[in-house]
Amino acid sequence: MGSVIQKPTLFQRVRYLLKGFDGPLAFAVFMLACAGLLIMFSAGHDHGTRFVDHGRNMVLAGAIMFVVAQVPPQKLMAWAVPVYTLGVVLLIAVAIFGITKKGARRWVNLGVVIQPSEILKIALPLMLAAWFQKREGQLRPFDFAVALLILGVPVGLIMKQPDLGTSLLVLAAGLAVIFFAGLKWRWILPPVVLGLVGVVVLVIMEPTLCADDVDWRVLHEYQRQRICTLLDPARDPLGKGFHIIQGMIAIGSGGFLGKGFMQGTQTHLEFIPERTTDFIFAAYGEEFGFVGGLFLIFWFFFLVYRALVIAAQAPTLFSRLLAGSMAMIFFTYAFVNMGMVSGILPVVGVPLPFISYGGTAMVTLGLALGILMSIAKAKQLVQT
Structure with a gap:
């Protein structure tokens, strides 16, 4: 007689699906x-x-x-190029015919209004991780240069919207992949030191640089105001x-x-x-x-x-x-x-x-x- 194959119970199926989940x-x-x-519940009690x-x-x-x-990680890697490409194409679409709200062009109407920059928070690290996986064991400076290009295109498009917060998140996620892939410290320290020097200069020169008639050129006016307000919130206590x-x-x-x-x-x-x-x-x-x-x-x-x-x-x-x-x-x-x-x-x-x-x-x-x-x-x- 052949053996009887029992169908797994609902509990067994759910247990199998949850197996491997990280409890902590x-x-x-x-x-x-x-x-x-x-x-x-407290803060939003009168927000409907x-x-x-x-x-x-x-x-x-x-x-x-x-x-x-x-979804196994191998399948996630197979989605890297399509999802990243879709995200960048949508960012270009935003730059060309996106929807503007409160002075920022961040959305595009495709039947449903979406914010493509959100896709890049996941798509960019996915793409960079797949890029370095394919070059495992033979990484060259050229590979890191291409990775920076993969990172720079979407970050630049998001900053142009402008959306400083999202561009910062996308940049951090991408730089983490490049760093963990083995970027040498001699390439990391110079921009870090330069950034710290810039902060010190900004703090010292704050009264001059934050004067109303000064144009920083590289930053939008609202971004300049945010930095100057951080250094001295009392300069506009009822406004910025x-x-x-x-x-x-x-x-x-x-x-x-x-x-x-x-x-x-x-x-x-x-x-x-x-x-x-x-x-x-x-x-x-x-x-x-x-x-x-x-x-x-x-x-x-x-x-x-x-x-x-x-x-x-x-x-x-x-x-x-x-x-x-x-x-x-x-x-x-x-x-x-x-x-x-x-x-x-x-x-x-x-x-x-x-x-x-x-x-x-x-x-x-x-x-x-x-x-x-x-x-x-x-x-x-x-x-x-």
Whole structure:
């Protein structure tokens, strides 16, 4: 008699799909998501359905993560060139006939209005990781030059829109891949030193360089204003400096333990601009204080650390580079957002992962998490 083949139960099928998921990474995201829902309930209490929408966006990001996690890294690499090419073509389309809002041309209407720069947050590191994988073991200076060209084209197009925040995120993700691929320190240190010297000169010459009749030429006027406002928010306390000043007041008034849930006066009296999006960390700091801020920083640090562990244990160069760039995306999101709200970085449109309201950013985060989970699963399959 032939043997009877039993169909797997639903539990067994789900267990197989979840096998290989990185538990510590998932737990870090869960803790951040809980904090995000908590502060969104408070900060967005008079913003209609913002709390419910934030929860829906998290569920969507989780579904995207689950689907992408089932895709092996080899298939992800096969998508690198098509997705990158599509992203660059759409950026060119934005430059030619894109939709302009508030002085920035960042969107294109293809039946559905989309922001192509968001695609490049994932497509660029995907493309660069695939590029270095194909040249593993025989990297030359020419290969790094081509990689910089692959990086420079989309970053330049995004900066021209202008969109300083997104271009910064795309640049950080791309540079992380190039660095992890083996770029020598002698090529890294000169631009870093030059940048530090520029910052020192800018601080010293701030009264002269930030005069109203000075034109920086290489930067848009709003970008110049953001830098000058960072150096001296009091120069325009009710205008350009209002965001930074109110953010610092809210965080400072939170003290050590915070004013308590739903007790933030700066938040609920609407002194904090964009309190559910870019400046939600100010609302969080006011209600949960220094201890609450440390809680967020710890879990962001752990998330980035766990992503780097996944990168270090990845079975292929492509997986290592891609996971490393995903770690840099999370780090840049958190560092830039907290830095601008705290007054140590210029104000740019960068949300705080899992905390700020926004569907597009949440989709990008879900994709990044799915890629990390896919690489973690591939590592376990290789080991077993």
